[in-house]
Amino acid sequence: MARLNLKAIEERVAPLAGREGYERDFIFDLLLAYGKPQGNVTRLRNGSLNVAIDPVTEVAQKNVVYFKETTSDPLEVIEDLKSTPAVVRFSTRFVIVTDYTELVAHDIKTNETIGFPIREIDQHFTFFLPWAGMEKAQYVAESHADVKAAERMGKLFDELLHANPGIFDDAQGRHSLNIFFTRLLFCFFAEDTGIFEDNQFTNAVGSQTQSDGSDLAEFLTDLFKALDTADPADKPTHLAGFPYVNGRLFTVTDEQVVPRFTKQAREELIASGKLIWRDINPDIFGSMFQAIVTPGKRSDLGQHYTSVPNILKTIEPLFLDDLKAELNEAQDSERRLIRLLDRIAAIKVFDPACGSGNFLVIAYKELRKLEHAILERLAELSPSHQMLWADSRINIENFYGIEIDDFAVEVAILSLWIAKHQMNREFREKFRVEIPLIPLKETGQIKAGNATRMDWNAVCPNDGDAEIYLIGNPPYVGAKVQTKEQKTDFGHVFERRPYSKNLDYIALWFVKGADYIEGSRAELAFVTTNSVAQGEHVALMFPTIFAKGIEIGFAYTSFRWENNAKRNAGVTVVVVGLRVIRPGEKFIYTGDLQIRAHNINGYLTDGDNVFITKRTKPLSAIPEMSFGSMPNDNGGLVLSDSEREQLISSHPEATRYMKRFLGASEFISGAERFALWLDAGNVTAALNVPEIARRVECVRTHRLASKRESTKKLASVAHRFGEVRYKPTDSIIVPSVSSERRDYIPIGYLGPDTVISNAAFAIYDAEPWLFALLTSRMHMAWTRAVGGQLETRLRYSNTIVYNNFPVPPLSEATKEKLTVAALRVLDVREYHCEQTLAELYDPDKMPQDLRDAHAEIDALVDSIYSKKPYETDEQRLSDLFALYERMTAEEAAKAPAKKTRRTAK
Structure with a gap:
């Protein structure tokens, strides 16, 4: 539907x-x-x-x-x-x-x-x-309070840096300032939620310090010491009313300096205290406050509204759905409910790239909600279970993390404490039992360090039988933009195992995660850019993982991740869940659909674990595809539209030496370029045109100046393109890169007088039926799955995408139907000739008649692969991968026979 x-x-x-x-x-x-x-x-x-x-x-x-x-x-x-x-x-x-x-x-x-x-x-x-299926742009209504708080604290942070020149410039100084801010955040939250008395901290600052801020550093130093002192008698009289928190958060050491305050800084602190911190969301506030203290991140505030729904895409299919199903089945059994309570109390959650703790906080709160639901049902079944309500059994010590940024580590721990207090309040409302947050008994299991070089078992021990769930959103970083240090991290993860230098950085978390869960009950689910499940990256990463007896238990196909900073808000991601191979259902989630799968391969499709690698020739009975012709001319053989007009106006005969010259950009945008197309039959006459002779000489000079011997040799044929692949036939042009927003790549069908440049792929001797095949949704699904991306754009490849595209044998009647459908698309394009292909294929502007013409191709091509209509691209891919396996198996079976015949000759 x-x-x-x-x-x-x-x-x-x-x-x-x-x-x-x-x-x-x-x-x-x-x-x-x-x-x-x-x-x-x-x-x-x-x-x-x-x-x-x-x-x-x-x-x-x-x-x-x-x-x-x-x-x-x-x-x-x-x-x-x-x-x-x-x-x-x-x-x-x-x-x-x-x-x-x-x-x-x-x-x-x-x-x-x-x-x-x-x-x-x-x-x-x-x-x-x-x-x-239409989600809201903002999911957390109260998150605006977090933005205001973060902006206010940002002003305080800037003022303190200004008031303390040089003190916080080095790593130790910045760490000290970061710790100071985590203490302030706790105090603001504590005085609004009953941990302290109402407004106790802000009122004390306002009434017990000078208005110019000169004594505020001393006051805060004494206060932090008082919060670390258990006996009120050991505290100064004016601070005796403050409770004991613990020695983890408020220990004052020589390395931890309280900054000097100015009048403005004191006013900013008091203004922050006046905000309502009661309902601040620990799910998102950590990232926001981390942005305050991280250079270049301040503009990211306010971009965190959808964190909860996105994080739930990771943890729901990983373990929450199963726990809720068990709760549903155990509704009338006290014994099963208590057993479920025991189970969730023992669960460990581990985020080895935890940042400010967002994933851990959501997981903690969801488990607490389940606990409350179990206790409420037990109370309905029997009042004798009142003894279970003394405290929560969901312990913060069961939530583990690794984070390389030290401030994020402190904020993650603080976020968990805040989440715990908020859930304790819900507990009190439901069961009339107070669970005090302080003194803080749990110190947290968040460790600072480089997760790629740490022993994850040393952080969160996995004995094989424990129910452990790894979750998170590890750093993305493509192969070409990794730092030298990040490159060396690969050696620490793979050790003696071979690996490709083209792996994305996030592959290290998948490989270490596979090592960690191998042979155990532990499972993992990571959010990752969809590039890891596309193109050559699939064959580079997943064989290492699958070889360990691990399978993909569930996967979310591509969706927009809108929880990141502004500059990353448009990233397209997937969720990949890994587990040891075992019986049990597997699901692919796409849009709002849940699809049961037999096996989920590295392309996140229901199919066997195939890996698409480069091929030099097409697998199917289709013409070869190559790059277009490369000038290697320093601009000498290529003319803009105005240069062409100028040349023709002075030498009309030059027209016969030109051809239209198109790359992907010109083809899609409608721009015009032309090439001087000279060969042995016309070069002598062409050089009689002075401008053509000048241009050819410029090419010769350019090639002679090259450091490459092969380019220098081309100087002897300076009138010719460096690489000539053009044929005087009809051709198909396929852009090498296209916007991911488009439903279809704008592929073209060109006449024999157009030269395709090396900025696109070319198929010569092409017939319209092939154009229909390549512009179909079937081929688009294949391209998106195996082609990979350049940044967020679709990246086409002749060796990966085209040469591996499985096409069943086509009858002449089928080719004729495809030809008719192809010509219909080309006719509609011509009808809208005043619009560029960029405009025609913009999904928000695509004319309905063009969309209908493509729909005809889609239905026709789908019918070639299946008798039943497809509902999703995942179904198309499942059939494509199955056909690919059959065709490659048949190809392999024939190969030895061919060799034998050649030997017999």
Whole structure:
């Protein structure tokens, strides 16, 4: 079923507004309006899809909705409902409560709540767009408070650097300032959340220090010492009211200097304290405050709103979905619920590139939510389980990390403490039991260092039987931009094993992760740029991993990662989950679809573990593809449109010595260039034109000046291109690089008077049926999977993409159908000739008739590979890889026979 667009959904929701009376059918009509399948809704209506808690007043569908009718205040009901075991069990996206006059809805993922008269549902239809696969740009409503806090602290940071010249310039000084800021962050949070008394820290600064800031450093030094002192009698009288925290966070040493304050710096500190820190999100605030103290990162503030949904893409299929399923199955068994509680209490989570701890914080909070749901259900089953409520069994000491930046290490630990306190507050609200955060008993398991050179077992011991989950977002860094130190890290990871210098830096985490989980229960899931699952990188990395008896348990195909800094906000990523080979389901997630897979290969497709490597000749019965012709002329043989006009105006006969000259850029943008095309038959006459003779002499001079002997030899044929691959036939031009936004690469079909440059690929003696094949969605799926990327753009390759593209034998009748479809696309392009191909293939501007013409090709080419229509590109790739395996096997089987025949001759 095609996905609905915004306008279509708006039109479908509109009839639900302004009704005279509302009843239970409203929720089913609402789901249908967002494109939920009729059969699915029918099963939900009759209770066979998911049995609701109260089938008369409640409707529940896993991952979709928990709907409840009420005669009470909907807002009060939803506050009680949204964190109940039932809602946790159903992993619902939206909780909706209504008395059929007012409607209140809560988005579990974004933590947003909305309320309105139910008659005005059409005015609020965008709130439920995730049902139609359209996620919101901002997921965490309260994150703006974090931005304000970070910006305010940034001003304080700058003022302190200005007030303390030279003190914090070296590594030790900067570390000291970083520690100071983690202490401030804790104090601000503590005085807003009951750890300290309300505003205790800010009030003390404001009332016990001079307005010019001259004594504030001394005051803070004494305060930090007091926070590290257990006995109030041992503290100064004016600080005796501050509690004991512990010696991990507030130990004052000679190396840790409290900076000198100015009047402005003191005012900035007090202004920061006046902000409301109670609901600050530890999931995102760590990254934001790290940006404060990292040069060049300050502009990144405010780019962290979608961290929670993206992180859940990693941890849900890795372990949360399984735990929630077990909770659902254990609802009526006290013994199974207690066993599940024991299980989650023993789980270890390890992020070997943890940054400021975002992944660890989300994992911690989700496990605490599960714990609360279990305890609530146990209380419903038997009051005797009250003894389980004395404390949380989810221990911060079970959350491990490695991070190379020392400030990020401290912030990660602080983020976990803050997350713990927030979950303790939820615990208190549910069970009326106070779990004090201080004194801090847990010191955290976050270690500072280079994860590629550390022994991960020394950080998080893996005895083989422990339930350990590795998660994270390791650093990306392509092979060509790695530092010298990063290059040397490869030797530490691979040791004596061979490896390619073309591996991305993140490959080190996958390889070390595979080493770590080998032969154990541990599993991992990393977010990574999609380049690791494309092009030659697949064959460079995954054989090492698969050879260890490890498989891909689940994968998210390409999606936009919008949790990074501004300059990285557009990165396209995948999630790859690894585990030891074992029985059990495997899933590929693409868009909002979950697809069950037999095996997930390195291209994140359902298929055997094949690896596409370079081929010099096509696997299939298609013409050869090569680079176009290379001038090697220093501009002498190539003319712009204006240079051509100028030459022809003075020497009209020069026209016969020119051909149109196109590379990928000119072809897509509609620019014009021309080449002097001289050969033995016309060069003598052409040199009679003075401008042509001058240009040829410039080429000869340029080639003679080269340091390469092969180029110097070309000086004797200065009238000719350095590499000539042109043929006077129809040709197909394939850009070597194309925008990843396009649904189709703008491939061209050219006449015999056009020379294709080496900035594109060329197929000569080309027929239109091949054009149709290459412009199909089938070929685009293959290109995206095996072609790789240049930055974020699609990168085409003749040796990887084209030569390996598996094409079944084509009958003449099929070629004729493909030809007709190809000519239709070319005709529509010609009709829109006033637009460039860049405009025509912009997905936001593509004319409908061109889109329809391509759809005809897509359907025709799909029918060549399968009798059933494809729903996803993953299905196309599964068939392509299977055909590739068959064809290469047949090729290998024939090879020895050919050799024998040659020998017999």
